[in-house]
Amino acid sequence: MTTDNKIQANHAHAFKDDCVFPPEGDLKIRWRAVQKHLLEAGGDACLITTTVNIYYLTGMVFTGFIYFSVEGDPLYFVQRPIGYEGAQIVAIRKPEEIPDLLKARNIPLPKNLFLEGDQITFSELLRLATTFNPENSGNATTILRKARMIKTPWEIGQFRISAAKHAEAYRTIPSLFEEGMRDIDFQTEIERQMRKHGSIGIFRTFGGNMDIFMGSLLTGDNAGMPSPYDFALGGGGMHPCLPIGAAGEVIKKGNSVMVDMAGNFTAYMSDMSRVFSFGKLSEKALDAHKLSMEMHDRLMAEGKEGIACADIYKWSLAMAEKAGFGENFMGLKQQAKFVGHGVGIEINELPVLMERSKDLLQSGCVFAFEPKFVLPGTGAVGNENTYLITETGIEKLTVLAEEIIELIG
Amino acid sequence: MTTDNKIQANHAHAFKDDCVFPPEGDLKIRWRAVQKHLLEAGGDACLITTTVNIYYLTGMVFTGFIYFSVEGDPLYFVQRPIGYEGAQIVAIRKPEEIPDLLKARNIPLPKNLFLEGDQITFSELLRLATTFNPENSGNATTILRKARMIKTPWEIGQFRISAAKHAEAYRTIPSLFEEGMRDIDFQTEIERQMRKHGSIGIFRTFGGNMDIFMGSLLTGDNAGMPSPYDFALGGGGMHPCLPIGAAGEVIKKGNSVMVDMAGNFTAYMSDMSRVFSFGKLSEKALDAHKLSMEMHDRLMAEGKEGIACADIYKWSLAMAEKAGFGENFMGLKQQAKFVGHGVGIEINELPVLMERSKDLLQSGCVFAFEPKFVLPGTGAVGNENTYLITETGIEKLTVLAEEIIELIG
Numbered sequence: 050m051t052t053d054n055k056i057q058a059n060h061a062h063a064f065k066d067d068c069v070f071p072p073e074g075d076l077k078i079r080w081r082a083v084q085k086h087l088l089e090a091g092g093d094a095c096l097i098t099t100t101v102n103i104y105y106l107t108g109m110v111f112t113g114f115i116y117f118s119v120e121g122d123p124l125y126f127v128q129r130p131i132g133y134e135g136a137q138i139v140a141i142r143k144p145e146e147i148p149d150l151l152k153a154r155n156i157p158l159p160k161n162l163f164l165e166g167d168q169i170t171f172s173e174l175l176r177l178a179t180t181f182n183p184e185n186s187g188n189a190t191t192i193l194r195k196a197r198m199i200k201t202p203w204e205i206g207q208f209r210i211s212a213a214k215h216a217e218a219y220r221t222i223p224s225l226f227e228e229g230m231r232d233i234d235f236q237t238e239i240e241r242q243m244r245k246h247g248s249i250g251i252f253r254t255f256g257g258n259m260d261i262f263m264g265s266l267l268t269g270d271n272a273g274m275p276s277p278y279d280f281a282l283g284g285g286g287m288h289p290c291l292p293i294g295a296a297g298e299v300i301k302k303g304n305s306v307m308v309d310m311a312g313n314f315t316a317y318m319s320d321m322s323r324v325f326s327f328g329k330l331s332e333k334a335l336d337a338h339k340l341s342m343e344m345h346d347r348l349m350a351e352g353k354e355g356i357a358c359a360d361i362y363k364w365s366l367a368m369a370e371k372a373g374f375g376e377n378f379m380g381l382k383q384q385a386k387f388v389g390h391g392v393g394i395e396i397n398e399l400p401v402l403m404e405r406s407k408d409l410l411q412s413g414c415v416f417a418f419e420p421k422f423v424l425p426g427t428g429a430v431g432n433e434n435t436y437l438i439t440e441t442g443i444e445k446l447t448v449l450a451e452e453i454i455e456l457i458g
Numbered sequence: 459m460t461t462d463n464k465i466q467a468n469h470a471h472a473f474k475d476d477c478v479f480p481p482e483g484d485l486k487i488r489w490r491a492v493q494k495h496l497l498e499a500g501g502d503a504c505l506i507t508t509t510v511n512i513y514y515l516t517g518m519v520f521t522g523f524i525y526f527s528v529e530g531d532p533l534y535f536v537q538r539p540i541g542y543e544g545a546q547i548v549a550i551r552k553p554e555e556i557p558d559l560l561k562a563r564n565i566p567l568p569k570n571l572f573l574e575g576d577q578i579t580f581s582e583l584l585r586l587a588t589t590f591n592p593e594n595s596g597n598a599t600t601i602l603r604k605a606r607m608i609k610t611p612w613e614i615g616q617f618r619i620s621a622a623k624h625a626e627a628y629r630t631i632p633s634l635f636e637e638g639m640r641d642i643d644f645q646t647e648i649e650r651q652m653r654k655h656g657s658i659g660i661f662r663t664f665g666g667n668m669d670i671f672m673g674s675l676l677t678g679d680n681a682g683m684p685s686p687y688d689f690a691l692g693g694g695g696m697h698p699c700l701p702i703g704a705a706g707e708v709i710k711k712g713n714s715v716m717v718d719m720a721g722n723f724t725a726y727m728s729d730m731s732r733v734f735s736f737g738k739l740s741e742k743a744l745d746a747h748k749l750s751m752e753m754h755d756r757l758m759a760e761g762k763e764g765i766a767c768a769d770i771y772k773w774s775l776a777m778a779e780k781a782g783f784g785e786n787f788m789g790l791k792q793q794a795k796f797v798g799h800g801v802g803i804e805i806n807e808l809p810v811l812m813e814r815s816k817d818l819l820q821s822g823c824v825f826a827f828e829p830k831f832v833l834p835g836t837g838a839v840g841n842e843n844t845y846l847i848t849e850t851g852i853e854k855l856t857v858l859a860e861e862i863i864e865l866i867g
Contacts, residue, residue, distance in 0.1 A: 070698060100667045104699050112667050112686045130684030130692065130701075131792045164580070169666065171575040171583035172597070188581070237653040244646040249697050250671030257578065258509045258521050262659030275539030277521045283539065288658050289479060289518050290725035290803070292539075316699035383540045394699070 069315075071108040075203035077122075079106060082196040084119050087189075093159035094118040095189040096147075096177060099168045101253060101394045102193050104316060114144055116151065118159065126150070145180050163189035168255075194255075198391055198399040199413035204317055205437060208392075208415055208446055212319040212435060215312030216449040218246040219323055222308060226325075228458025232295035232306070233287055236266040239310060247314045255395045264310030265294035269301055272429035275383035279397075281419050282307070282380055282429055302328035305428035306456065307421070311396055312435075312447075320392050320417035321447040322433035327456050334430050337422035338453055340372050341431030344420040345451070352436060352443035358406040362388050365402075365420050377422040389418040392435060414438040415446070478724075480517040484612035486531075488515060491605040493528050496598075502568035503527040504598040505556075505586060508577045510662060510803045511602050513725060523553055525560065527568065535559070554589050572598035577664075603664075607800055607808040608822035613726055614846060617801075617824055617855055621728040621844060624721030625858040627655040628732055631717060635734070637867025641704035641715070642696055645675040648719060656723045664804045673719030674703035678710055681838035684792035688806075690828050691716070691789060691838055711737035714837035715865065716830070720805055721844075721856075729801050729826035730856040731842035736865045743839050746831040747862055749781050750840030753829040754860070761845060761852035767815040771797050774811075774829050786831040798827040801844060823847040824855070 083106070087095055097103060097115040104110050106123060111133065117123040126141045127133045133140070139150055148158055162183040164174050167190035178186060200208070218239075225238040240263050244250065252261055259278055267284050276283030276293045285296035300306060305326050312319035324338060344365055352361075365388045369378035379385040391398035392415055400408035400416060419433035434447045492515070496504055506512060506524040513519050515532060520542065526532040535550045536542045542549070548559055557567055571592040573583050576599035587595060609617070627648075634647040649672050653659065661670055668687055676693050685692030685702045694705035709715060714735050721728035733747060753774055761770075774797045778787040788794040800807035801824055809817035809825060828842035843856045 098666070100669060109698050110667075110669075110686050110701055112688075129686050129688070129792070132684060166580040168579060170577060171573070171580045172599075173666070174580035190581075233653075237650060240653065241646060241650045244642075244649065247696075249700050251669055251700055253669075257507070257582070258519075260509060260519075260660055260662075275541060277519050277538050279521075279538070287656075288725065290513050291658050291660055292519055316697065383538070 069207070071201075071203045075201045076106070076108065078201045079196060080117070080123060082199065083117065083192060086192045086195045087163060088119045090163070090187055090192060091161055092119065092163040092187050092192070093161045095163035095192065096181070097165060097189060097193070098173070099165055102165065102168075104394055105193065105197055113141065114147060116147060118156070144177060148181060159183055161185040161187060163187040163192060165189045165193070167191070194399050197393055198408075199411055200317075200393065200415050200437075201413070204393070205413070205415070207315040207317040208319055208435065208437070211312045211314040211317055212321070212446040212448070214246045214314040215319045215321055215447060218242045218248070219308070219321065219449055222323075222325065223454055223456055226300075226327075226456040226458065228327075230300055232266050232268045232271065232298050232300060235300060235306065236295050239266065239308060243310055249313045249316075252311045252313065253395045255397050259397070260291055261293055262291065264308075266306065266308050266310075267294065267429050268306045269298055269304040269428045270425060271296045271298050272305075272307060273381035273423045273425065275380070279385070281385045281387070281421060281433075282309075282423065283383065300327050300456075303330065303427065305330055305334060305430050305453070307429040309433060316394050317415075318392050318394075318396055319435045319447055320396060320419070320433055321435060321449065322419060322421070322431070323449065323451070324430050324432065324453045325456050326453050327458065329455070330427055330430070330453065331424070334424050334427045335453070336372070337374050337377060337424060338430035340368065340374060341420045341422065342451055344368060345418065345432060345434060348418055348436065349443060349445065352410065352438065354410055354412050354438060354440070356410045358400045358402045358408045358410065359404055361402045361418070362404050362406070369420070369422070374422050377424055379421060381423045381425070388420050389416050391416045410438045412438055412440045478616070480610075480612045484610045485515070485517065487610045488605060489526070489532060491608065492526065492601060495601045495604050496572060497528045499572070499596055499601060500570055501528070501572040501596050501601070502570045504572035504601065505590070506574060506598060506602070507582070508574055511574065511577075513803055514602065514606055522550065523556060525556060527565070553586060557590060568592055570594040570596060572596040572601060574598045574602070576600070603808050606802055607817075608820055609726075609802065609824050609846075610822070613802070614822070614824065616724040616726040617728055617844065617846070620721045620723040620726055621730070621855040621857070623655045623723040624728045624730055624856060627652045627657070628717070628730065628858055631732075631734065632863055632865055635709075635736075635865040635867065637736075639709055641675050641677045641680065641707050641709060644709060644715065645704050648675065648717060652719055658722045658725075661720045661722065662804045664806050668806070669700055670702055671700065673717075675715060675717050675719075676703065676838050677715045678707055678713040678837045679834060680705045680707050681714075681716065682790035682832045682834065684789070688794070690794045690796070690830060690842075691718075691832065692792065709736050709865075712739065712836065714739055714743060714839055714862070716838040718842060725803050726824075727801050727803075727805055728844045728856050729805060729828070729842055730844060730858065731828060731830070731840070732858065732860070733839050733841065733862045734865050735862050736867065738864070739836055739839070739862065740833070743833050743836045744862070745781070746783050746786060746833060747839035749777065749783060750829045750831065751860055753777060754827065754841060754843060757827055757845065758852060758854065761819065761847065763819055763821050763847060763849070765819045767809045767811045767817045767819065768813055770811045770827070771813050771815070778829070778831070783831050786833055788830060790832045790834070797829050798825050800825045819847045821847055821849045
């Protein structure tokens with residue numbers, strides 16, 4: 050990787066298939082983006098330690114720190130695993146060693162050091178601040194989230210891999226259904242197919258208290274159950290320690306089944322929901338699903354650089370209200386206040402398609418759009434797709450039939 | 459729940475089987491334990507917001523805060539989900555509302571407020587500290603981890619449910635094997651069985667950078683691959699964004715297969731590893747496995763209240779070295795410096811069985827003991843079991859045959 054390939058070599062046996070490390074040029078695009086935002090925010094340097102940001106900056110995961118000033122390439126201070134070697138790599142036991150190691154390289158200590166204040170714990174940040182004792186400190190989380198919002202060519206390629214496998218795995222769904230199944234039984238079979246198609250399994254989220262396992266499958270009135278989490282829909286869950294998603298409900302005739310499993314076939318997740326039905330759904334439910342498809346059509350027609358994320362939320366809500374589905378939009382009792390969100394290494398990146406967003410769509414944005422409706426007695430309908438904003442318009446990455454598919458028991 | 463059952467009623471449809479909410483008396487034991495530690499540390503009150511600690515204190519998950527002084531019962535300030543009602547429950551939109559809500563209840567604001575400094579982000583803690591502006595602040599993470607180290611009767615019952623289902627799921631493992639399978643294929647089938655037996659799926663860990671998906675399955679030399687994480691063993695993983703566990707290796711004749719999947723069938727995880735072999739293992743590998751079993755026997759004979767956790771690590775290491783397996787103990791190139799750890803709502807709770815631990819085993823401790831060996835050309839051997847310290851001795855919770863089971867292709 051980067052200027053030295055020994056990290057790759059170290060792990061070469063393990064990554065056979067799509068094990069694609071980002072080329073150095075692609076990493077440099079990311080480094081320069083971070084440096085640009087850092088400079089704009091008045092920072093001299095940042096020190097990065099969270100898994101997601103280390104992966105973003107290196108294409109690898111290690112326990113340790115990345116030190117990164119506004120000029121030049123980053124240094125990797127690695128605690129674990131042992132054995133990493135390379136020009137940019139310095140083995141350390143603890144972060145307190147870093148200042149002396151920088152001085153030994155004639156790198157001045159930063160006056161304004163940015164740390165990941167919205168991601169690392171209070172104790173961790175205090176330890177780093179005490180170690181570096183900068184005059185000022187800023188929030189590296191903001192910087193990194195801004196940089197990560199605009200995906201690089203290699204990252205976009207990873208989304209394409211995820212989205213294609215995601216669609217392949219979803220194509221197996223109708224064959225997995227049997228009459229009498231509970232939601233969790235159906236989900237378990239879908240999880241297995243996701244894994245067989247290469248799902249890495251873990252579901253990375255930004256922010257505290259956002260637990261979920263692989264995704265959700267909602268049928269019937271469980272789709273309207275409020276959850277503690279800030280996902281689009283809720284569901285009661287199988288246990289009080291994880292009150293989200295499938296709740297052990299038998300899938301009943303006339304009910305919808307919404308499948309929303311994360312497409313984590315690479316580090317870059319595609320997000321896609323599709324709707325199935327056991328028997329026929331009510332006309333009202335079919336109308337609501339059609340409305341969701343119309344919203345996707347509108348996004349495909351109008352989505353491009355410069356469009357305000359807030360506007361997409363506003364016209365989605367307006368279309369829902371005009372069609373008489375305002376009370377069903379994005380939940381029932383508890384309605385999500387967004388209709389989409391950036392995706393990437395985490396499922397909830399920037400931008401957020403919500404009323405108070407100030408972001409404009411930019412080339413390189415990858416985001417999920419998920420206008421959904423919950424209908425009492427039926428369940429959830431509406432699709433979710435992942436889109437890419439290009440220099441010339443918008444592209445749908447999650448290409449898979451969008452009509453409701455009837456399950457045969 | 460607790461003094462008011464409306465939270466339970468709210469979710470009643472979702473939790474059919476083992477949905478057991480802790481009885482009020484059991485929660486009170488926990489509240490009093492937290493209050494005792496808080497008082498000893500000089501705190502007036504604590505404000506809790508992480509999922510794991512909210513679950514510990516209430517038996518439920520919500521987004522919000524628990525305010526808790528050294529006397530009386532806690533108050534729940536709930537942001538999400540909507541609709542929770544009860545004497546102890548106050549709906550809020552943001553934490554800045556809490557001080558006035560306390561004053562309205564004639565509760566004086568704390569002079570020394572404890573916050574979860576090792577768990578919540580710097581920004582979150584700063585926001586709460588600004589809101590409450592206490593004279594002093596302490597670390598609620600330490601308090602909660604100490605309290606959670608000693609399990610209550612209801613919590614111990616939850617471990618028993620997890621351990622029994624864990625064993626049932628593991629019994630299916632030999633039937634899932636087929637010659638030519640890769641480690642990840644075998645793991646996928648085991649994951650499915652875990653889910654069919656009721657696994658909740660998520661794998662909660664304490665501390666940053668501890669990603670893992672459901673557990674690990676290690677075969678052959680992949681068992682010796684260093685990982686970035688602080689788990690007992692490593693493994694290269696399937697993708698650079700999650701370098702842990704199964705690596706896509708075909709399971710070969712003469713290799714071991716160590717299965718170490720988290721037993722999260724309730725919120726309280728049992729931890730158990732068992733070893734399988736495809737064909738016969740070398741005499742050396744069988745000897746090492748036997749040595750691990752002897753260590754478990756010694757723990758069963760000597761384990762009781764008052765034993766130093768450090769001593770268990772020391773005699774395990776000494777037994778390994780005496781038998782000539784010092785270089786194979788807990789890894790190869792990168793060796794874990796512990797031989798066990800507390801388990802509970804998170805997989806890595808207190809106490810830790812390591813040299814510098816100052817903890818003594820106490821009645822109510824539940825911990826995993828996992829003396830493992832990695833042998834070049836074979837893989838990992840050695841069992842992991844979960845133990846409970848009782849008033850009179852020690853009990854093994856993960857009861858399942860411990861000999862290596864030969865897989866038939």
